[in-house]
Amino acid sequence: MFASWHKYASLMHFHALSQRVSPWCFGLSAVLFAAGLIGGLGLAPTDYQQGESFRIIYVHVPSAWLSMFAYIVMATAGALSLIWKVKLGEVIARACAPLGASFTALALVTGALWGKPMWGTWWAWDARLTSELLLLFLYLGYIALQAAIDDRRAAARAGAVLALVGVVNIPIIHYSVEWWSTLHQPATITKLGAPSIATSMLIPLLLMAFASQVFFFAVLLVRTRCEILEFERHTQWVKALVGRSSMPTVIA
């Protein structure tokens, strides 16, 4: 079994595997998104306090979850590349960063859109909001570092160190921000909704979360494939592959 795993750590085999798997991921996520959206926008009852605007939860919560999950994926891939020199880890970490940053930005934007009708303000210096914003800064720092280093392998190693430092820092940032906002402005922390959520609202939420997760993996596979082609552009197999296909611009 171990031997077969090794095989997929090779970029060429992973590229082939990804080509086979990613359409299934896209298909599955489309089905799940459809089910989740029908359930969330159509079947779930209107919230008695928040009216219809609570429905943004079906985009907001999955993207907030994924913003953190993507960082863990990025740091794990970085650790693999740093410790065991797995090239696949380097490629995945690099492909993951813009995705994670996008989900973080999506969570912040949908949160602001939700906050305006509910809290009366786009932004509050609440602990969760602030640590999400700092997570975005961590992503942007990582992306900027990757962009500044020309040599891909050196960039991957430096990025892996930064991602791991970020993993140590995220809990520290989260709890320090929580401490800070409870000290300064307890009144602005408006707990939304009751602690429990009705089942008819929860099921679409879980569907949407699962759909987003699968969508994340699908896009990650595509992005990784693109990174692999750029990374291995001087190898025979990429030249053969690109010579065969009709899209030589991908690796320009």
Add this chain to the structure above:
Amino acid sequence: MNFMRAAAAILQRDIRRLLRRRGQWTQPLMFFVMVVVLFPFALGSGEITASIVPAVVWTAMLLATTLSLEEIFRSDFDDGSLDQLALSPHPLPLLLLAKAIAHWLTALLPLILMAGALARALNLAPTPLWTLLVTLLLGTPVFSLVGTLASALTIGLRGGALLLALIVMPLYIPVLIFGAGAVNNAALGLPTSGEMFFLAGLAVLAATLAPFAAAAGLRSRLS
């Protein structure tokens, strides 16, 4: 204890070098004073209320530190002695710890003394003033240690200084929160031990982990 002697030699050399090049420690100091002086102008009335002094001092401290970080490795990288450092048989994390200590002693200790004087001039009462100095002493080692790490990651890059600031500022925010928070509490007569313990904990964590991460980062940039 050969490696301890090597670390002590690096500490001594860095301190001597920074003291000889006067601009390296006077410029962050001047920058720090100027940032603090900007606030009265921006606030209009020309009068800073005591309640924003901790925020002003800590923010200016963070910015001045960020600007001083690039110098930790710059000249060593330019003349090649950084390669020798990485090739030496002594443990690299220990040598980088010595460099971080040298940075703190030469760049940040003058800033702390100046911060005390400036905060007094801005009418911060004696009790919060002492709290400010203690939080600066506990918090700024984290700045040096994490800054050494971030500086190692950005050695020799185009636009390195700005990139360094982007990377390092989110990592500094916990220190800023607890440092300024403790002073605010002291001004209100509230206990500050919670923030102090947290700052001390962050300093210990940074001292134990950051040199290793800095060594890994440095090797990634040099190889």
